[in-house]
Amino acid sequence: xxxxxxxxxxxxxxxxxxxxxxxxxxxxxxxxxxxxxxxxxxxxxxxxxxxxxxxxxxxxxxxxxxxxxxxxxxxxxxxxxxxxxxxxxxxxxxxxxxxxxxxxxxxxxxxxxxxxxxxxxxxxxxxxxxxxxxxxxxxxxxxxxxxxxxxxxxxxxxxxxxxxxxxxxxxxxxxxxxxxxxxxxxxxxxxxxxxxxxxxxxxxxxxxxxxxxxxxxxxxxxxxxxxxxxxxxxxxxxxxxxxxxxxxxxxxxxxxxxxxx
Amino acid sequence: xxxxxxxxxxxxxxxxxxxxxxxxxxxxxxxxxxxxxxxxxxxxxxxxxxxxxxxxxxxxxxxxxxxxxxxxxxxxxxxxxxxxxxxxxxxxxxxxxxxxxxxxxxxxxxxxxxxxxxxxxxxxxxxxxxx
Numbered sequence: 232x233x234x235x236x237x238x239x240x241x242x243x244x245x246x247x248x249x250x251x252x253x254x255x256x257x258x259x260x261x262x263x264x265x266x267x268x269x270x271x272x273x274x275x276x277x278x279x280x281x282x283x284x285x286x287x288x289x290x291x292x293x294x295x296x297x298x299x300x301x302x303x304x305x306x307x308x309x310x311x312x313x314x315x316x317x318x319x320x321x322x323x324x325x326x327x328x329x330x331x332x333x334x335x336x337x338x339x340x341x342x343x344x345x346x347x348x349x350x351x352x353x354x355x356x357x358x359x360x361x362x363x364x365x366x367x368x369x370x371x372x373x374x375x376x377x378x379x380x381x382x383x384x385x386x387x388x389x390x391x392x393x394x395x396x397x398x399x400x401x402x403x404x405x406x407x408x409x410x411x412x413x414x415x416x417x418x419x420x421x422x423x424x425x426x427x428x429x430x431x432x433x434x435x436x437x438x439x440x441x442x443x444x445x446x447x448x449x450x451x452x453x454x455x456x457x458x459x460x461x462x463x464x465x466x467x468x469x470x471x472x473x474x475x476x477x478x479x480x481x482x483x484x485x486x487x488x489x490x491x492x
Numbered sequence: 493x494x495x496x497x498x499x500x501x502x503x504x505x506x507x508x509x510x511x512x513x514x515x516x517x518x519x520x521x522x523x524x525x526x527x528x529x530x531x532x533x534x535x536x537x538x539x540x541x542x543x544x545x546x547x548x549x550x551x552x553x554x555x556x557x558x559x560x561x562x563x564x565x566x567x568x569x570x571x572x573x574x575x576x577x578x579x580x581x582x583x584x585x586x587x588x589x590x591x592x593x594x595x596x597x598x599x600x601x602x603x604x605x606x607x608x609x610x611x612x613x614x615x616x617x618x619x620x621x622x623x
Binding site for chain 1: 551554556562563567570572576577586587
């Protein structure tokens with residue numbers, strides 16, 4: 232993956248951004264054409280790249296939409312994200328055919344940081360009024376600041392945030408926030424994308440909750456939180472959200488184990 | 493026939509203090525594979541098809557086992573989430589050379605395994621396959 236190739240995509244998308252005819256399907260076609268010319272793009276590299284790129288596309292979109300108050304624009308936003316998720320799934324399918332190039336692709340990992348910076352620079356240059364920063368879109372959508380504890384979010388989560396998964400995540404954040412307020416000793420929360428390295432069959436938005444508890448208490452709290460999350464989702468009654476909770480979201484607890492074995 | 497419990501035994505034997513990182517990484521992977529293989533065999537024995545005959549697609553068995561605990565007759569959210577956490581540790585151990593894998597990671601993985609095995613014994617696979 233060269234910077235030149237990535238900049239080509241940016242160049243193509245820049246005018247599209249301001250065009251009424253811009254569609255996510257059109258962007259997807261551009262992506263697929265690029266991938267065809269780079270058959271060594273392996274699933275992890277491609278997945279990471281798409282995740283990064285999705286984040287920046289969402290940034291561009293966010294600048295022109297007021298997602299907080301306009302229902303139609305919010306729907307458009309989720310439609311956009313869903314299409315990019317489909318693209319990601321297609322890349323996983325492509326990877327089955329090109330698996331033999333794995334080692335070459337792994338060597339491309341370090342090259343991902345630079346294009347990410349290029350994209351970000353592009354966004355900033357294009358619109359200095361941008362009010363969001365890199366990684367902030369999923370952070371704001373998830374409402375992580377409610378937690379009142381340190382957190383870390385990996386920018387690659389953007390492409391996992393279809394509407395049901397985001398709503399499922401919001402339930403998790405709400406439950407966790409309430410527990411923290413009531414005294415659950417959470418030291419920090421990490422949010423990242425977790426994907427199946429073995430066959431690319433599943434991807435999850437994973438919350439890792441670091442608690443200062445013994446193993447027994449941590450497991451008890453973990454189970455209790457899972458029960459509460461499930462109960463809240465059931466009460467809301469949206470099957471797509473319930474499905475996302477079981478299929479696409481990971482809620483992990485970690486605790487200090489050295490002294491408790 | 494090999495008993496996958498022995499993988500978990502190996503993991504425990506490598507979980508003490510003073511081991512090197514390669515041993516801790518190996519131990520974390522064996523913990524996951526031990527409990528994963530137990531799950532795969534128990535599910536198959538109860539009629540849940542999770543094995544894949546095509547050797548080029550064996551990796552899909554992991555996804556099939558995970559899927560079995562997410563939806564359907566064997567769905568179990570608490571076990572599914574422990575598996576998810578275990579895979580997270582396993583990927584870190586097997587693929588992430590930038591990260592440091594230490595004794596705490598191994599012990600954490602083994603405590604996830606303990607929980608899963610207990611759920612197998614007392615709930616999911618409490619009754620023998622032919623019962």
